Amino acid sequence: MVRPLIDNQKRVFKVVRPSLREPRDSDPAISPSSPSSRSSRTAPSRRGVLAGLGLAAGGAVLSGCASPAVAGIVGTGPGKDTLQFWSLLGGADGIVMQGMVDQYKKTHPNVKQQTVTLGWGDPYYTKLSLAVIGNHPPDVGIAHLTRARILAKAGLLDPIAESDLERNGLRITDFNPVAVQMATINGKLYAVPLDTHVQTVFYNTKICKQAGLLKPDGTLVDLDSRDRFTEAALESKKVTKQWGFGIGVQDPVISWRQFQGFYSQAGGQVVADQGTKVVLDDDKAGEVIDFITGLTLHKGAVPSTASSGAVFNAFAAGTLGLFIDGDWDISAFKAAKTPFDMTRFPQLFGSVPTDYKVQADSHSLVLPRNSGRSRQRLDTTLQFIKSIISQSLTWGGGGHIPAYLPTDRSEAYKKLKPNSNYAASARHAAYDPDAWYSGSGSHFESVVGGYLSAAFTGQSSVSAALKNMRRDLNRLAKTKSPLKSA
Amino acid sequence: MSSATDGALAGAAAPATASRKRAGSTGGLQLKSGERRVGWALVAPFLVLYAVWLVGPTLYGLVMSFFNTSVARSGLNGFVGFQNYAGVLSDPEFWGTMWHSTWFTIITTIPLVILPLVFALLTNRVGRGQWIFRFAFFAPTLVPVTAVVLIFGWMYSANNGILDQALAKLGMGPGNWTVTTGMSWVSITILTVWWTIGFNYVLYLAGLQDIPTQLYEAAALDGASTFQQMRTITLPLLRRTILLVTMLQILASMKVFDQIYLLTSGGPNFSTRPVIEWIYDTGITQYRTGYAAAASIVYFVALLVVGLVWMLINRRPSEED
Numbered sequence: 001m002v003r004p005l006i007d008n009q010k011r012v013f014k015v016v017r018p019s020l021r022e023p024r025d026s027d028p029a030i031s032p033s034s035p036s037s038r039s040s041r042t043a044p045s046r047r048g049v050l051a052g053l054g055l056a057a058g059g060a061v062l063s064g065c066a067s068p069a070v071a072g073i074v075g076t077g078p079g080k081d082t083l084q085f086w087s088l089l090g091g092a093d094g095i096v097m098q099g100m101v102d103q104y105k106k107t108h109p110n111v112k113q114q115t116v117t118l119g120w121g122d123p124y125y126t127k128l129s130l131a132v133i134g135n136h137p138p139d140v141g142i143a144h145l146t147r148a149r150i151l152a153k154a155g156l157l158d159p160i161a162e163s164d165l166e167r168n169g170l171r172i173t174d175f176n177p178v179a180v181q182m183a184t185i186n187g188k189l190y191a192v193p194l195d196t197h198v199q200t201v202f203y204n205t206k207i208c209k210q211a212g213l214l215k216p217d218g219t220l221v222d223l224d225s226r227d228r229f230t231e232a233a234l235e236s237k238k239v240t241k242q243w244g245f246g247i248g249v250q251d252p253v254i255s256w257r258q259f260q261g262f263y264s265q266a267g268g269q270v271v272a273d274q275g276t277k278v279v280l281d282d283d284k285a286g287e288v289i290d291f292i293t294g295l296t297l298h299k300g301a302v303p304s305t306a307s308s309g310a311v312f313n314a315f316a317a318g319t320l321g322l323f324i325d326g327d328w329d330i331s332a333f334k335a336a337k338t339p340f341d342m343t344r345f346p347q348l349f350g351s352v353p354t355d356y357k358v359q360a361d362s363h364s365l366v367l368p369r370n371s372g373r374s375r376q377r378l379d380t381t382l383q384f385i386k387s388i389i390s391q392s393l394t395w396g397g398g399g400h401i402p403a404y405l406p407t408d409r410s411e412a413y414k415k416l417k418p419n420s421n422y423a424a425s426a427r428h429a430a431y432d433p434d435a436w437y438s439g440s441g442s443h444f445e446s447v448v449g450g451y452l453s454a455a456f457t458g459q460s461s462v463s464a465a466l467k468n469m470r471r472d473l474n475r476l477a478k479t480k481s482p483l484k485s486a
Numbered sequence: 487m488s489s490a491t492d493g494a495l496a497g498a499a500a501p502a503t504a505s506r507k508r509a510g511s512t513g514g515l516q517l518k519s520g521e522r523r524v525g526w527a528l529v530a531p532f533l534v535l536y537a538v539w540l541v542g543p544t545l546y547g548l549v550m551s552f553f554n555t556s557v558a559r560s561g562l563n564g565f566v567g568f569q570n571y572a573g574v575l576s577d578p579e580f581w582g583t584m585w586h587s588t589w590f591t592i593i594t595t596i597p598l599v600i601l602p603l604v605f606a607l608l609t610n611r612v613g614r615g616q617w618i619f620r621f622a623f624f625a626p627t628l629v630p631v632t633a634v635v636l637i638f639g640w641m642y643s644a645n646n647g648i649l650d651q652a653l654a655k656l657g658m659g660p661g662n663w664t665v666t667t668g669m670s671w672v673s674i675t676i677l678t679v680w681w682t683i684g685f686n687y688v689l690y691l692a693g694l695q696d697i698p699t700q701l702y703e704a705a706a707l708d709g710a711s712t713f714q715q716m717r718t719i720t721l722p723l724l725r726r727t728i729l730l731v732t733m734l735q736i737l738a739s740m741k742v743f744d745q746i747y748l749l750t751s752g753g754p755n756f757s758t759r760p761v762i763e764w765i766y767d768t769g770i771t772q773y774r775t776g777y778a779a780a781a782s783i784v785y786f787v788a789l790l791v792v793g794l795v796w797m798l799i800n801r802r803p804s805e806e807d
Contacts, residue, residue: 126771129557154558154773252755307665437772450755479573482556482773 082112083380084138086131088124089117089363092331096398097142103394104387111380121441125151128368132156137368139381145182145191145362146432146439152190153436153483158367159188160382168382170389176403178429179362191364192385194392195400196426198360199257199345200327206339207321211235219421223346226291233301236321244301246315246323248308249292249456252449253441257359258324259452262288264357264430265349270448271473274481275435278473282466288349289455289462297458304457315340327422330399342418344425360429361440362403365389401426436481447472544786547779555776557769563776570780580781582756583764584788590746590760591739593671597679598686598735599728605683606690607720620691624684631681635748638677642749667757670750674758677745682738686731693727694720733796740789761785 089097094117101115116138118124125147131137133156143151151157162172172180172189179193203213203220213221213232223229233244248254263270268284271277296304303311312329314320316336324345333340345358365385367373373381388395392402393412401423402408414420438444448469455465517525551570553562574580602623609619626634641648642663650660663673697720705715721728743762746752752759759767765785769778 122767122771129773130770133557156558443767443772446755479774480554482554482775483558 082114083140083384085113085115085384086124086128086138086141086368087115087117088120088142090120093328093398093400096395100388100391100394103391104384107387108383111384113384125441129154129156132368132370137370139367139370139373139377140384141366141368142194142363143191143366144440145179145193145364147441148183148191148364148366149185149434150436150439150483151366151368152185156369157190158369158373159190160192160367162189164378164382165189165192168379168386170382170386174405176401176405176408176426178427179364179403182362182429182431183364191366192389193403194363194365194389195395195403196360196362196429197327197400198358198422198425198429199261199324200422200425201343201345202315202323202325202329202333202340203343204315204318204321204339205341206318207236207239211239211321213321219341220343223343224348226348229346229348230295230299230301233295233322234299237301240319240321243303243306243311243314243320244322245295246306246311246320247292247302248311248325249296249302249304249453250306251308252447252453253445254308254325254449255453255456256445256449257326258292259285259288259449260359260430260432261345261357262291262349264359265347265355267350267355269433271433271435271438271477275433275437276477276481278470278477280466280470280473284349285466285469286462289452289465291348292456293458293462296456327399327401327419330419340418342421344422356428357430358425358428359432360426361431362429363400364403435476436483437476437479444476547782550776551780551783553776555779557773557775566776570777571784573777574781574784577781579764580761580784583759583761584785586758587740587742587760587762589671590674590742591736593675594678594739594742595732595735597675598683598739599732601679602683602687602731603690603724603728606687606694607716609687609691610694620688623687626681627684629681631744631748634677634681635745638673639749642673664750665754667754670754670758674746674749677749678739678742681745686735689727689731690724693724697723729800733793736792736796737789740792 085101087094087097098115101113105111105113118127125143128138128141128143129151148157152159165172170192175193176196179196180189183189183191183193201220201223205214205218208214208220209218211232213235215221221228221232223232229245237244247258249258260270263285266284266288268281268288269279272279292302295302306314311320311323312325312332315323316333316338318338327342330342347353347356350356365388367378367381389404392404392407393410393416396402396407396413396416396419399419401419402413403426407413408423408426413423432438432440432442432445435444451460451465451468451472454460455462460468550562552565552567554564554566554570555562605619605623609616609623612619642661644650644660644663644665647663649663653659653661662669664670701719701723702715705719710718741762742760743766746758746760747763747766750758752763761781762785765778765781768781769775
């Protein structure tokens with residue numbers, strides 16, 4: 001239905017039907033030719049439309065008043081006095097963010113602010129890039145840190161000076177250093193991290209109690225070994241009589257997230273040198289894929305035939321004991337009144353606790369490139385960012401781990417359950433590889449994840465999955481990066 | 487991109503226009519120079535727009551295809567010769583999405599050539615109130631793609647959609663309308679047929695109404711049955727319309743982008759992504775405009791070949807007419 005990338009990130013309850021999606025640039029009035037129509041048909045209307053546009057543009061210049069459409073055509077952009085904020089957050093996240101923006105508006109009544117929410121993933125990053133190239137950037141935008149790095153390397157973001165941040169009451173040392181490191185390129189900061197969102201374990205307290213998987217204090221037993229993990233899955237399966245550990249292995253991106261977590265624990269890396277070198281370790285990767293394939297195909301501990309939506313729905317409905325997915329599912333399960341608690345993604349690979357890793361990304365706030373940004377406007381924008389950051393506790397309620405340490409360390413957040421159970425994972429984030437073709441919602445995740453998913457569900461052998469991954473990665477590594485000048 | 491493929495149609499149509507022009511001048515129609523000037527002036531707005539929006543971008547795309555042009559970098563960004571072409575021609579994603587576009591063409595051209603003919607034949611038999619049918623069949627063509635996909639998206643929606651609800655009432659499981667690859671193609675085809683059937687239908691109807699009624703009268707007097715009349719009068723005289731409709735339909739289907747992009751975004755997992763969407767993803771989303779331009783040119787040439795082959799196949803019989 002929806003692009004699978006969109007689907008995967010926030011598959012949850014947010015029903016992203018095409019009905020709710022941005023009509024994009026396919027506004028039939030402006031789009032000159034619809035591919036399913038013939039030029040013989042569109043030619044006259046195209047001329048008519050263009051003539052109309054010419055009149056509209058002329059009219060706008062004469063009258064000086066600009067509707068958004070006319071502003072776009074004649075290039076005046078949004079009002080100079082409006083603070084434009086672009087976001088890709090939909091569903092529960094979108095609602096929380098809108099509340100935070102409303103709070104900003106309440107405390108800054110003198111600033112005109114406008115929020116534009118676009119389709120998650122590629123559509124958003126495409127529009128953001130084109131807006132900058134077309135010299136009509138928003139003042140501030142949300143970006144995943146894996147994507148912000150790419151935007152920054154493409155020269156589409158302005159760096160943020162520490163002195164500017166400090167003047168507006170923010171110190172970079174107050175942010176999760178792992179996220180800050182991701183936001184920094186060549187010593188320059190390009191994004192203010194808002195959160196870290198990780199894979200987590202959701203467990204149904206009722207089922208797990210019946211299965212004897214709860215400690216006396218009511219929390220889940222330790223899962224940090226492959227045997228214990230498998231055992232827990234099978235014990236829970238005895239109670240539910242259906243599935244053990246629910247993991248959406250039919251979904252490429254979800255498969256990638258599990259692999260990236262475990263493979264990073266084993267010390268593996270997929271690509272290096274900005275994505276120009278494939279360093280996939282067949283032994284380590286093979287061990288991870290073998291393990292998950294064992295769970296799905298041989299031990300029956302993880303369902304291989306259930307779609308990611310089906311396992312999600314089963315957990316929400318209270319018929320699944322254990323479930324691994326992104327922390328953002330929290331709102332959906334709370335809304336469904338599922339009796340659940342959460343703990344961190346398990347450590348099943350690596351030899352020491354410091355090897356612990358979990359696949360993650362971070363939302364951050366970025367300043368799209370704008371050579372004409374005055375200092376006053378910069379300060380207004382940074383004040384907006386500060387207002388959002390200072391509401392990190394509200395944001396954290398939606399499941400993501402706040403990157404702002406004063407919030408992360410606060411008593412209020414420690415009391416926020418089940419969120420604080422897994423908050424420490426943010427320090428062990430395994431971000432997607434640093435490459436121009438990588439990042440959240442990227443084609444890379446779908447391609448590599450596709451081969452992983454095929455192995456996990458028994459559609460291909462482990463060796464074939466590794467071979468295919470390597471072949472495609474080699475191709476990507478050899479492709480000249482579009483971010484670099486010739 | 488789209489200009490390149492639009493150009494394919496222009497390219498296919500050009501020889502016809504040229505031959506007509508030649509015929510005009512040898513036909514001895516002498517225009518006064520003033521009239522000629524007026525003629526040029528009247529055509530000028532079109533020519534200017536055509537040059538600016540079609541010829542210009544196509545040529546610019548051709549130039550770009552030899553450079554490592556990137557959305558993220560200014561200028562053409564380094565000459566790479568035929569590297570982009572070599573890359574495109576050996577790119578499994580290009581060929582994979584080419585096949586998706588071809589598959590879409592196969593599964594939509596067949597119903598979109600046959601169904602409108604059937605409906606036009608039936609409509610043509612209606613004596614009174616024919617306009618209702620003409621309107622009903624043609625109206626969907628006027629609906630913008632966004633609205634069409636919005637409505638069909640709701641209908642196909644899992645569990646809550648009207649189709650799944652209807653299936654549930656019949657005691658059947660969900661239709662997985664846009665979940666599996668196979669069903670996605672079915673869903674896209676139903677949408678496309680409903681949406682675009684009207685244009686072919688109108689062409690057929692016009693063709694049918696061009697057939698002189700006395701032929702049918704004569705045939706009826708000779709005792710020809712309705713079926714015989716259709717086989718020996720209607721279909722042969724409609725041959726050129728059928729050929730035209732088929733040609734236009736193949737080209738239109740090969741250029742598919744919008745309804746698939748809006749309905750499935752090329753999913754599930756890129757299994758319905760047409761080549762134009764791949765070109766868009768590569769060129770705009772992944773910033774690789776030079777590479778995508780090369781792919782557009784390759785596709786443009788492919789469409790040109792389809793058009794020329796079709797013309798060659800059908801040239802001889804039409805000259806006999």
